[in-house]
Amino acid sequence: MSIIPFYGVDRPDLFAIERAAMDRPGRVIERLDRLLPAGTIADIGAGDGFTAERLATPRRRIVAVEPARAMIDRNRHRTWVQADAEALPFRDGSFDAAYATWAYFFSRGPLDPTPGLEELHRTVKPGGTIVIADNAGDDEFCAFSQHDISADPRFWRGRGFGIEIVDTVFAFETAADAWRLLDFYFDGIGSAPPTLLTYRVALFIGVSQGPPRY
Template identity: 35%
Template sequence: MWGRIRVVDFEDFIRAGNQGVDPALYEIENAAIDRRGLLWAALQRQGPWEGRVLLDLGCGSGFWLPRYEGAAEVIGVEPDANLLDLARARPGRARVLHGSAEHIPLADDSVDVVHARFAYFFPHHGFDPTPGLVEVGRVLKPGGRLVVIDNDTEEGEFASLLKASPWAASQGQDTYALHWWADKGARTTPVMSSWEFDTRADLEAVLHLEFPQDVADDWLHEHPDRTGLSYGNLLHTWTNA
């Protein structure tokens, strides 16, 4: 299931260093996210989908698509062609399309709510995702909502790993993204959640996927008995005028 390879055909697309490299391991990471449902409950409040058309932008291998029960329609858009078949194989009736934040293959004013989970919308010094936001505004109906799930770079143990990791510079290691969204008129809601893994081996493997070996090893050495860590999130909610 996890080994099929296809060609990526978006010139502005850069494959993710986690799911794009090892989708099977990223499945384990997804399963560890927010097991207590705190982030999910906040997402439901900020971008409710009951009876609405929902777009999961950057849906990856489609892990979250089956959870949007009650939506009138669920659409996944993913730029990595290698992940499309995995997303389409998920249970449920989601429609999965090849596209990106800058190239959403949907009509104007066709979507009620957009969720972007740890995908694309990571503004930082030198990178401005405004073109993607403009494209989201095109497909959102007036009054529709975009909710971006981002990493909190200040609170939680995951934030401390981000600060120690040079890899994370491309996603921001400071509060720049928070101010960027505020300038766009978005409302930001912090949610402290967690990663909770079934085994120590799973935690170790995911930390080595997400962070340089020395950063991961230092944290694991300092926490020899742990199978999880605290994980702060920021939900940026932007309403289409």
């Protein structure tokens, strides 16, 4: 098991502020909605189901996969599986497509995302779409961090993924919300932040190769 500890488990109040502010215009959801087909789709590292709730339609069933039991919100979304991206409890070719938004597949993070990516190729039908959303960097949100918190495009290009950038914003409802979240998230920010920050999101878009042949 390679579960990345997530602050939202202990601080659902702060995660609610983050999820409401992050991409408030819904541009990432809108793009995912166009990229994903009808059928059965996996959301890996689904959090509390924010994205799954918005992408599910009568023709598109989203299976929300999340390892942290405390994150799973059955009021928000119906179909949940508690599992790790590296050991998906599904047969080969179970899904028509899969996506992950800011979860597990952090190419500059503590883990190598390769084992999880192999699981996506195995569980998504050959030719099915795989989309990974992560920070693109070079924006006002990422500039708060002392470290590079953007995805590494070389990692994804090297694995045959294309890249699309979605220009969106972090828009907080109040100055107090902006302060609370950013001060916590970036471990102290010094002065009061604006309530509107530019935010660039990278969508890494690939095609399932199916299970490994050996």
